[in-house]
Amino acid sequence: MEQQLTVWAFYTFSALAVLSAFGVVFFKNIIYAVLSLISTLIMVSGLFFAMGAELIGGLQILIYAVAIVVFYVLVISTVPEFKGNSVDPAYMLVSLPIGFILFLELAYVSIYGAWQSNVGLFTNEVVKEVGNIKAVSTLLFTKYLFPFEVASLILLVAMIGAIVIGRKSHVIDEEEAK
Amino acid sequence: MIPYEYYVALSGLLMVLGLVGIIVRRNLIAMLLSTELMLNAVNIAFVAFDMKVGDVSGQVFVFFILTIAAAEAAVGLGLIMAIYRLKKDVNTNTITELKL
Numbered sequence: 001m002e003q004q005l006t007v008w009a010f011y012t013f014s015a016l017a018v019l020s021a022f023g024v025v026f027f028k029n030i031i032y033a034v035l036s037l038i039s040t041l042i043m044v045s046g047l048f049f050a051m052g053a054e055l056i057g058g059l060q061i062l063i064y065a066v067a068i069v070v071f072y073v074l075v076i077s078t079v080p081e082f083k084g085n086s087v088d089p090a091y092m093l094v095s096l097p098i099g100f101i102l103f104l105e106l107a108y109v110s111i112y113g114a115w116q117s118n119v120g121l122f123t124n125e126v127v128k129e130v131g132n133i134k135a136v137s138t139l140l141f142t143k144y145l146f147p148f149e150v151a152s153l154i155l156l157v158a159m160i161g162a163i164v165i166g167r168k169s170h171v172i173d174e175e176e177a178k
Numbered sequence: 179m180i181p182y183e184y185y186v187a188l189s190g191l192l193m194v195l196g197l198v199g200i201i202v203r204r205n206l207i208a209m210l211l212s213t214e215l216m217l218n219a220v221n222i223a224f225v226a227f228d229m230k231v232g233d234v235s236g237q238v239f240v241f242f243i244l245t246i247a248a249a250e251a252a253v254g255l256g257l258i259m260a261i262y263r264l265k266k267d268v269n270t271n272t273i274t275e276l277k278l
Contacts, residue, residue: 017188017192018188018191021215022195024195024199024211025203025215030207034211044218047185048221051229055241059241060244064218064244067248072251075255078259079258079268084269086208091202095197095202103193103194107186107187110183110186110190127234151246154246166255
């Protein structure tokens, strides 16, 4: 029963994710594209739950579908409606064969690539015993503690940079000072 | 149980869609949206290989990707705001200052 549920979840979520991804790429109105992106993100989060990665699935909704999309909506509300063509036909012709070749290459490498199938520390039995969230956070705060701290520093720098770049007054102040 | 190849194929499809979006769209904000699509494809691949190998390191990396995606969105949208203030447009065909 549970296996059957996983199969159905995979097909439903992946079909909806791909459909919404087409919407992100091809909707002319940018608001529709952002709404399709939210749909894609929630479907990908559902796929994470189906794969047994509960922590990442929850964070996907909390960080991506809420925080990052709100950035986009705020910026879209300040930039007026886009006038030009949404899709360039010449580039469309170029991109389709390139995309197809890239897809074949990705599929070939990931399926027929030489896999050293080493088994990690957290096998299925261990994860089943301690739970996915505990397993991920144990690894995050022991082996990957330094990258975790660096990531927090990057967020701080990005926040300061975004404020400095997006600030309105300092451009005008320099003009007036001259 | 779904084999992990299906998840990897889905990840490749989303990756290609994101790339096509970056190539064909002329709106800067839409191009940034397509990069989010590509980041998500990478996340799916990480978790799928985790499922195959029986580890959780990939999920830790997905956590880092989420962090960097937030930073990237903040800086990218700040740049778009600055470009819009300068040019009154977000069309990539009009941003040609570096062209000879």
